[in-house]
Amino acid sequence: MRAGEGGAEARELAEARERVREAGGDALLARLTHLDGARRAPAPRPGPALRAPDRGARADYDVVIAGGGLSLLLAPLLASAGLRVAVLDRARIGAAHREWNAGTAELEALSASGLLAKDEVERLVVARYVEGICRWHGGGTYPVRGALDHAIDAAGLLAAARARAEALGVALLDEHALVGHAEGPDAVALAVAEAAPGAVEAAEAAEAAPGAVGARPRALSARLLVDARGAASPYATADLVCPTVGGVLTGLAEGDGPRRIRPDVGEILATTEDVEEGRQHVWEAFPGRPGETTVYLFYYARTGDVGPGALLSLYARFFRLLPRYKEGDARLARPTFGLIPGWTRLTAAPRAPGRRVRLVGDAAARHSPLTFCGFGASVRELATTAADLARAAEDPGAPRAARDAPVHSGTGALAALMARPAGGARAGEMNALLDTAFAVLHAMGNDAYAGLLRDEMQPAEFIKFLRETAARRPEVYREVVSALPLRAIGRWGAGLARELLRGR
Template sequence: MSLTEDILSQLPGDILGGLRRADAVLASLRTGSVPVPEVVKENSQPLGDVEWDVVICGGTLGILIAAALACRGIRVALLERGILRGREQEWNISRHELGVFVELGLLSEGELENAIATEYNPARVAFHEGTEVWVEDVLNIGVNPVYLLETLKQKFLAADGKLFENTPFNAAVVHPDGVIINNQFKTRLLIDAMGHFSPITQQARNGDIPDALCLVVGTCASGFPENRSGDLLLSNTSLQNQCQYFWEAFPAKDGRTTYMFTYMDANPQRLNLEALFEDYLHLMPDYQGVELNQLDIKRALFGFFPSYRQSPLQTPWNRIITAGDSSGSQSPLSFGGFGAMVRHLKRLSLGVYEALQADELSVKALSLLQPYQPNLTVTWLFQKAMSVSGNQQIHPQQINQLLSAVFMEMQKLGEPVLKPFLQDVIQFSGLTQTLFKTGLLHPIEVIKVVPQVGSIALLDWTIHYINLGIYSVLSSFSPALEPWIKNMSASQQYYWHRWIDSWKYGSGGDYL
């Protein structure tokens, strides 16, 4: 019996079976053998009267935008395949990002404080035999999903939103004047918030194999030595199984959560979740300074997160958009949709509201709600630099040495450069300063990475890097445009506001 089988068999529920089912899906995804659903069809006949302005499918993250829209007076229905309830494991985020809930009237200051289950400082970034950096107030808040989702659900219902639990999405038919879902719900607009494996998203991607994967395993357990600090990005080994393993750890309300994750391509020969979990269990005691038999493991955590170069996803249909994990609006370095959903909540809710007001619900108009964002696209090079393809041969310490050099220079440049990067926000100024100093002071580490990532990837990255600079300039001029835009029609205002949003978010200008 493997260590994974031994540990997981002691936990309530079929955790080992769940892990192996996830691996079966992963294997199908890697080989392109996942069946492509045909859940969206089109019909040229008018639908007639509709009951809803928006129907959102997927309640876990969908409730965020559902509540925001309902509070604006939009007729919203939210479909959830089970009971809308948050998971037990906290969602990590930075405190300043949570302010959007108060700004949009979704939570009071008191409710926001009640939603915070844990808070810790400082957090560490460190690499094997290399740099160690400490930061304050970055992804150090643990939000209680059970409380947050229940509170938002009550706000949604109080604003006349309608929640349909135990109502899975089955099919949608797009008509010229609306969408009918499950042959029952008639709406002007459908928002898919069903996650990475949404059937709508799968159909839109047409069976494409992911360009990259992030595999994550971990546990929440008690019995650790007292430690009120956390780790954001830490490695304590060199390459193993053609992977660089990274750690994340932080206090939780019922113990301590530790994750181990790694980036890789989608080659079917790469390791799976069960193999990664086995390595996690063997390596974690040394990482945390504790023996496994001293721990009371509360929960096992595992998952994989596909990333596609064609992201955020723009659907090929009128009147359908994606949100949250369905859209792929986070970078390939991120493995959680909550932070990305919160970051884009104000932009998306206002954009959907203006699209409905102007009746701009075509493919062309809605594509502007999930625009090209160069500050996300440039991170693909970082993902490649933090992973190794299956047939590559590099020095076992190469990734650690490169990251040590980069973070050493970011630390010297200060928090305005370091903190946004750690929160999945890339800005032109900070990136340029970091690249210049790293290249100047650590040329050997930079030269080594060129054959690792490849010349084509470097050329592609250069284009997006230039675009990041252009978007930064355009965003700086945006405030001067607003008085002029106010005199336009609702339709013209919609387009201009979406372009301004794309410059702002695409340049990381939304980071405060």
Template structure:
């Protein structure tokens, strides 16, 4: 019996079966054998009167945007395939990122404090035989998803929202003047918040294999030595099984949560989740200085996150807007989910409201709500530098050496360089400064990266890097023109605001608002 079988069989429910089902899905995706669903159809006849302005499919994170829009006076309905309830495992985020819940009146100060289940400091960043950095106030807040979603659900209903639980999405027909879902629910706009494996997203991507994958396994357990610190990204091993393993750890209400994750391409020969879980358990004693028999496992965590270079996703249909993981609106280095949704919550709620007010619901108009962002696209090179091809031969410590060198330079440059990167935000000045300093201080390490990632990937990255600088300049210029926007017609204002958002988020300049605690 493997360690994975021994541990997972102790947990309630068919956890081992769930792990193996996830592995089978992963194999199907890698082999390109996932059938393409046909759930979206178009009909050129007028739909007529609709019941809602917006219908949201997928409630776990859809309730965030749904509640924000309902509080703005829009008619919103939400369908969820099961009960709308948060998971037991906390969502980690930084405190300042939670300010948006107050700004949008989603929570009161007291409710926000009650939603915080755990808080710790400091957190560690470190690499095998290299740099070790301690930072404060980064992903150090653990949010209780059960309380948060229940609170938002009640506010959504009180604001006039309609919730349909135990109602899975089946199909949608797009008409010139609205959409009808499951031949029953009529709205002007459908928001797809069903996640990475949304059938709408799958149909739009037409069976395209992911360009990259992040595999994650972990657990929450009791019995660890007392430890009130966390790990944001830590590596203590060389490359093994053509993977560089990274770790995260956070204090939790009912123990300590630890994750191990790794980046890779979609080659079918790479290891799967069960093998990765076995590696996680094998290395846990070294990582946390504890033997497995000392631990009481509360729950197991596992999954994989596909990433596509063609992201955020633009669907070919009018009146359908993917958001969150459905749109792929996160870098290939992050897990997406709650943090990515919160970062864009203010922008999306404002933009969707404007789109409805001005009737800008065509595919091209909605695409501006999920624009190309060079701040995300530049991270593809980093993902490639942190992963290993199935048949690629590189030195066992090459990734650790590179990351240690880069993070040492970011640390020396200060928090305004280091902290944004740890929160999935890349900015042109900080990136340029880090690259120059690393290249000068460690030319040999940097030179090894070029054959690892390949010249085509490097040239492609240079385009996004250049665009990052251009977007930074355009956002600065747009701020100078702000007094003139009030003279624009409402439809023109919609497009102007979307371009400002594009330059702002595409350059990582939204982080400056985050630091000041304000949003434009």
């Protein structure tokens, strides 16, 4: 590093931190800081202060959900089934720190689940798009219809879910964090600490060493613990991670052209440069209410390659390079961010530590490993997931009804390719591959193109997509072999073959 570069980087990080604080407040900045430091902490271990419940012990709740983001939607459904439910979160439960886009299937699932009436769902739609586009640096622009074409009022959705949960008697523990648990044969004991500055760390120390100085955590018990803490969960062991930052922006220039926003067009994926800093950065832009656009910047990475501070560093890049992506006098109205775990299906899936613990949402990483559409996957399976959890509270050995989308056996390897892009003289190869792949998708027709983005493409069609991409770009064979170990390539082929046979 040359003299002065370290100081310039420090200033850029400090400026990014301050811009997030100004737009989102101290509480949201604290959430960002927590996520940025929550990289592979050791799994909580019950100390002598937390004793596993004896056989036959009566639990305080049937289900306790740790994490009050999108998983909050499950609470009213579980309570409606007659279960005693509690939700806890380090921040205020139901506070949105992401924005969501959806398609018709997700909107229908929200009402079909019984969570909201159709007219309530309709009021949550703040924008609809004629089409979405994917655009690659140095390549073409490929429109698609019927995928991620509705912008959802995330704060309104979570507020409605919170109100419904409260009305059904769900206990909401705002600003409380799970710091330990101990599973017994019929219930699991939970150590829960107030999430005031330093309180969680003190409570964790007290659980690990009962003689430690600090407030003791509160004790609860449940028949089932649902871990919905996302990347902050110690069991979120997926092999990919997608650092994502951005927010709701105002002041972007509207009009035609790649550097302007059209209110009726969503930009699903776009790149403005080749591989830089060892990563292929990707932009998204989804218009919402008039004058507002949610813009994200993200990249794919192997989990072990993302360390503390990744989100703040990405925010610094976001603010520095936003003018390269869009024109206008951009102002950050609300920060949105996340560390989204992704699972390639080439390694073991994230696993809960016991029979009375279930992983959901980002912690389980069962969403698309390519598009990371966690909202769509969660909402489509909302009723099924709630039913699975209700059965697990009664019988933790009950099989799950929800099944992984068949196409995920193929798209995970593509995400792994993007997590290991070639640099140097080959820095442009990733965009060239993406451009070829999306040209093939577009040529296959809108049903196939939208089907891939919605996780609905069938294995036979996906194999056709791979073959036609390789026919147009034979270099893909070299790119696959250089990015993936032979064992992973074998698992990729075996997974596709297995899903192909199931579909026949």
